[in-house]
Amino acid sequence: MAAYFFDSSAIVKRYLEEPGSDWVLTMVQPPTLHRILLARITSVETASAIVRSGRGGRLSTGEAVWLWPGFAMIWPTTMRLSPSLPESSSMR
Secondary structure (H helix, E strand, C coil), X not given: CCEEEECHHHHHHHHCCCCCHHHXXXXXXXXXXXEEEECCCHHHHHHHHHHHHHHCCCCCHXXXXXXXXXXXXXXXXXXXXXXXXXXXXXXX
């Protein structure tokens, strides 16, 4: 078991076929027991990416509407918000 920090571009690969999607799908499968860490903004960025994909024609409106609730329901149970960085390790 390992911990991985996923940004929204990695999370989107779980839902949309892109280069790197196979790797992401492998990492988020329950048998791997990997910890997936997210920044607080990831849910907003993921929603935005799904909406943009719908508007841009990559997804139908129905697909975009179907994908978002799936993400919103799954991420709190299978992924965790990353802990804040200690003050001393922040970049200045």
